[in-house]
Amino acid sequence: MSVTALRNSSYSEPRILLAGVLAGLVHLVFIALLIFGLNWKDHPPEGMMVEIWTELPKPIQEPVKTQPPPKQQTKPAPEPLKPKPEPEPQKPESVKPEPAKPAPRQAAVTPPVKKPDIAMQQKPEPIKEIKPDLEQQKKKEQEKLKELEKQKELEKKKELEKQKELEKQKELEKQKELAAQRQREQAAKAQREAEAQRAAQQAAARNLVTNEISKYKALILAKIRSRIVMPPDLPGNPIAEFSVTLLPGGDILDVRLSKSSGHAVFDNAVERAIFLSKPLPLPPDPALFHEFRNLNITVHYRE
Amino acid sequence: MSTTVTQDMSFLYLIASASVLVQLVMLVLVLISFFSWWFIFRKHFVIRNEIRKTDDFEDIFWRGVDLNALHQRITSARYDSGSLERIFAAGFGEFNKHATGSDLDAVMESTRRAMRATYQREMDYLESHLSFLATVGSVSPYIGLLGTVWGIMNSFRSLASVTQATIAHVAPGIAEALIATAMGLFAAIPAVVAYNRYASSTDQLATRFESFMEELSNVLQRRAAG
Numbered sequence: 001m002s003v004t005a006l007r008n009s010s011y012s013e014p015r016i017l018l019a020g021v022l023a024g025l026v027h028l029v030f031i032a033l034l035i036f037g038l039n040w041k042d043h044p045p046e047g048m049m050v051e052i053w054t055e056l057p058k059p060i061q062e063p064v065k066t067q068p069p070p071k072q073q074t075k076p077a078p079e080p081l082k083p084k085p086e087p088e089p090q091k092p093e094s095v096k097p098e099p100a101k102p103a104p105r106q107a108a109v110t111p112p113v114k115k116p117d118i119a120m121q122q123k124p125e126p127i128k129e130i131k132p133d134l135e136q137q138k139k140k141e142q143e144k145l146k147e148l149e150k151q152k153e154l155e156k157k158k159e160l161e162k163q164k165e166l167e168k169q170k171e172l173e174k175q176k177e178l179a180a181q182r183q184r185e186q187a188a189k190a191q192r193e194a195e196a197q198r199a200a201q202q203a204a205a206r207n208l209v210t211n212e213i214s215k216y217k218a219l220i221l222a223k224i225r226s227r228i229v230m231p232p233d234l235p236g237n238p239i240a241e242f243s244v245t246l247l248p249g250g251d252i253l254d255v256r257l258s259k260s261s262g263h264a265v266f267d268n269a270v271e272r273a274i275f276l277s278k279p280l281p282l283p284p285d286p287a288l289f290h291e292f293r294n295l296n297i298t299v300h301y302r303e
Numbered sequence: 304m305s306t307t308v309t310q311d312m313s314f315l316y317l318i319a320s321a322s323v324l325v326q327l328v329m330l331v332l333v334l335i336s337f338f339s340w341w342f343i344f345r346k347h348f349v350i351r352n353e354i355r356k357t358d359d360f361e362d363i364f365w366r367g368v369d370l371n372a373l374h375q376r377i378t379s380a381r382y383d384s385g386s387l388e389r390i391f392a393a394g395f396g397e398f399n400k401h402a403t404g405s406d407l408d409a410v411m412e413s414t415r416r417a418m419r420a421t422y423q424r425e426m427d428y429l430e431s432h433l434s435f436l437a438t439v440g441s442v443s444p445y446i447g448l449l450g451t452v453w454g455i456m457n458s459f460r461s462l463a464s465v466t467q468a469t470i471a472h473v474a475p476g477i478a479e480a481l482i483a484t485a486m487g488l489f490a491a492i493p494a495v496v497a498y499n500r501y502a503s504s505t506d507q508l509a510t511r512f513e514s515f516m517e518e519l520s521n522v523l524q525r526r527a528a529g
Contacts, residue, residue, distance in 0.1 A: 013345060013348070013349055014348050014349065014352050015344075015345075015348045016345055018344070018348070019341055019342075019343075019344030019345040019347075019348060020341050020344075022340070022344045023337055023338075023340035023341040023343070023344055024337070026340050027333070027336065027337060027340065030489065034314050035314045035315065247464065247466060248466050248467075249466060253464055
């Protein structure tokens with residue numbers, strides 16, 4: 001009795017649960033090391049095939065994405081440009097009359113007022129001082145007056161010239177501004193035109209691609225149709241759909257009947273024709289191959 | 304194809320994208336590894352405990368305590384007894400049952416048998432699960448290798464449908480397959496190390512038990528004769 005009791009008690013192992021927890025911990029640490037400790041990053045793709053795949057989708061996708069933003073950019077750009085030219089010409093027009101007209105008026109008014117004053121002062125002076133030489137004095141005065149008039153005329157001319165120069169400068173500035181505006185407008189127009197051209201080119205390229213794809217799809221279908229040995233006298237217009245997996249080069253990897261026409265004879269005939277038309281015509285540009293990798297071919301019994 | 308080229312190679316993705324058989328192999332290896340580590344820790348505690356108790360008991364025994372009192376203390380089971388204590392208890396109990404007047408050779412023979420029986424049971428207990436560790440150590444690399452071979456087979460088969468074969472087509476498949484081998488080795492290496500260590504420890508304990516049995520039978524014989 002005592003021996004069996006001893007045995008039973010002794011065989012209860014120490015720390016079984018602790019051992020299990022430790023085992024779990026060891027694995028957690030190992031997994032954590034694997035996941036976080038190592039950088040399992042793929043290297044950039046190598047080889048011809050890879051580069052072609054990565055290049056093709058970008059030019060098709062990018063233009064679609066980038067086209068809207070440029071339009072948005074160009075639209076706001078001309079809008080701010082247009083309002084600018086409108087206020088600018090108004091400013092010079094409003095400026096012209098205000099400073100230009102008052103300036104000459106003041107200049108024109110002041111000299112005539114001064115002239116009589118000078119004349120009046122000069123005239124009484126000679127009368128009081130020298131009486132006998134009146135004629136001489138008169139002549140002198142006349143000469144002086146003439147000189148004064150000449151001087152005034154010269155001044156007037158100078159002022160006029162200055163005004164003319166100012167006006168010319170203003171006109172030049174206006175012209176410059178106008179020219180700058182024109183240049184800006186022209187640049188905007190050129191940008192818009194260039195963008196439009198680009199968009200058109202891209203659209204054309206896309207059209208070309210889609211044309212090419214649809215053309216070769218039609219060619220493939222035609223080739224397959226030409227090889228079908230049509231079973232005679234089927235009722236209605238049964239349609240068989242096949243999904244074909246192609247290899248680069250036109251070889252057929254796999255042909256699966258995705259939708260039966262309901263007539264095994266017709267299905268078999270089409271499947272045989274698909275295999276017979278190997279290699280299928282593919283566009284020479286290998287970049288387009290991904291469009292043909294998984295083909296869905298639908299064949300109608302009657303066209 | 305075009306998708307596999309730019310895939311990310313994270314550890315979890317590789318496992319998730321592996322084929323079913325490889326995933327099964329990985330699951331089996333994870334379970335094996337877990338159990339092997341569990342047994343490694345269990346055996347570690349058991350053997351350490353056993354060595355400590357054997358040391359203690361030998362210490363007490365050779366100090367010359369009263370054998371009857373020692374036997375009493377062990378059979379009362381007031382503390383967790385070790386293997387050597389149980390061997391002593393079995394032998395001494397058998398020896399005491401014969402009492403006086405019987406043939407000494409027969410008494411010693413039955414005492415020896417009793418001790419040997421307990422010894423074998425104890426050794427069986429000490430060596431339990433060690434065979435599991437040995438099996439894990441030798442088999443799990445092969446299981447991992449199976450997963451790897453299968454994964455590489457698959458990745459090469461997918462290469463057959465490509466005209467221009469590049470490393471990029473095969474690399475993810477091989478990497479994913481090699482994880483199986485890594486897991487197999489992860490399970491195997493500690494199992495082998497632990498098996499060797501624990502086998503030598505139990506061997507040492509076994510020789511200690513055997514020599515103690517011989518010594519105890521001598522002591523008892525002297526006691527009966529004296």
